[in-house]
Amino acid sequence: MNELSDEALLAGMAVGDETAAVAFVRRYQRRVYGLAHSMLGDAQAAEDVAQEALVRAWRHAQVFDPRRGSAATWVLAITHNLAIDALRVRRSTPVDPARFLLLTQVSADREPEEAAETIGADTAVLEALGALPVEQRRALVLATVYGLTATAVSEYECIPLGTAKTRIRTGLRKLRRALDLPVADA
Numbered sequence: 001m002n003e004l005s006d007e008a009l010l011a012g013m014a015v016g017d018e019t020a021a022v023a024f025v026r027r028y029q030r031r032v033y034g035l036a037h038s039m040l041g042d043a044q045a046a047e048d049v050a051q052e053a054l055v056r057a058w059r060h061a062q063v064f065d066p067r068r069g070s071a072a073t074w075v076l077a078i079t080h081n082l083a084i085d086a087l088r089v090r091r092s093t094p095v096d097p098a099r100f101l102l103l104t105q106v107s108a109d110r111e112p113e114e115a116a117e118t119i120g121a122d123t124a125v126l127e128a129l130g131a132l133p134v135e136q137r138r139a140l141v142l143a144t145v146y147g148l149t150a151t152a153v154s155e156y157e158c159i160p161l162g163t164a165k166t167r168i169r170t171g172l173r174k175l176r177r178a179l180d181l182p183v184a185d186a
Contacts, residue, residue, distance in 0.1 A: 002023060002027075004020070004023065005071075006024070006027070006070065006071030006072060007064075007066050007071055008020075009021075009023055009024040009027070009071070010024065010057075010061045010064045010071055011061075013057070013058050013061035014061040014062035014064070021058050024054075024057070024058075025054050028054065028057075028072070028075055029050065029054065031072070031076065032050045032053050032054060032075060032076065032079045033046055033047065033050040035076055035079050035080065035083070036049040036050045036053070036079055036082070036083050039080070039083040039084070039087070040083055040086060040087065045086055045090075046083075048086070049079060049082045049083050049086055050079065052082055053075065053078045053079040053082050054075070056078050056082075057074075057075045057078060084146055084147060087146070088146065124178075124179060125175075125179065127178075128174075128175050128178035128179055129141075129175065131174075131178060132171050132174055132175065135157075135167055136167045136168075136170055136171035136174065137171060138157065138167075139153050139157065139164055139167035139168045139171060140167070140168055140171035140172060140175070142156060142157070143168045150164045150165045150168060151164075153167075153168065
């Protein structure tokens with residue numbers, strides 16, 4: 001089974017092949033757990049998210065479409081979304097924006113060890129984010145780290161939709177200027 005492609009293992013899982021499921025889980029368990037742990041910072045929560053991600057991959061293997069992306073991208077996207085959901089449940093109070101910024105530097109395409117090396121490496125970004133007004137910083141973090149839409153940010157922050165859009169856009173512009181990045185006109 002180890003010589004089979006990820007897609008072949010998923011196809012096997014889709015028809016109920018337990019051997020394919022075991023091989024797929026063994027192949028991805030470390031990466032899935034690593035991503036969840038790097039996002040959540042909690043071993044137990046990461047184990048729960050990793051387990052749920054692999055169970056969902058098993059349950060939904062029949063809907064995997066290799067034309068839309070690789071199996072790795074698919075299972076890590078499931079993990080990423082579950083970790084974000086877990087963060088939303090845990091976080092009823094505001095969290096230090098610097099912690100959120102660290103999450104944006106974690107990529108599902110890299111091993112956790114690589115991601116850990118890059119976290120905290122760019123103090124200019126932390127300083128630029130810290131210089132933003134609190135309202136803009138919160139809206140920007142909710143949109144970029146949590147992946148919330150402007151509508152969801154407006155609901156979460158209890159502000160009008162236009163205000164949420166303005167805070168996100170203005171925060172991004174200020175952050176780009178502070179980091180000497182190109183600023184889009186609009």
